[in-house]
Amino acid sequence: MSTTTVDWVTGAACRGAHREAFYPPNSIERKEERCEREAVAKRICAGCAVQSECLELALRTHEIHGIWGGLNEDERRFVTRSN
Numbered sequence: 001m002s003t004t005t006v007d008w009v010t011g012a013a014c015r016g017a018h019r020e021a022f023y024p025p026n027s028i029e030r031k032e033e034r035c036e037r038e039a040v041a042k043r044i045c046a047g048c049a050v051q052s053e054c055l056e057l058a059l060r061t062h063e064i065h066g067i068w069g070g071l072n073e074d075e076r077r078f079v080t081r082s083n
């Protein structure tokens with residue numbers, strides 16, 4: 001039996017608190033603010049039990065926004081181009 005997205009999402013460390021760290025705000029975000037926000041998200045991802053599943057989904061679906069699997073959109077594009 002294969003693992004579905006719903007199965008692994010229940011183990012996501014980003015559920016609930018700190019969701020705002022994973023996506024840019026609707027207002028303008030300075031570079032330093034983006035770096036700080038992404039650092040918070042990446043720390044959460046680093047301790048997430050489903051990081052590999054999350055990153056695989058984001059790469060497979062070409063997710064263009066936010067932090068997924070510990071990588072931001074630029075970092076995911078780099079990974080995609082490198083493969």
Ligand code: SF4
Nearest residue numbers: 012014045048054069
């Ligand atoms: S790797 Fe990060 S974005 Fe993905 S489910 Fe875990 S905490 Fe959330």
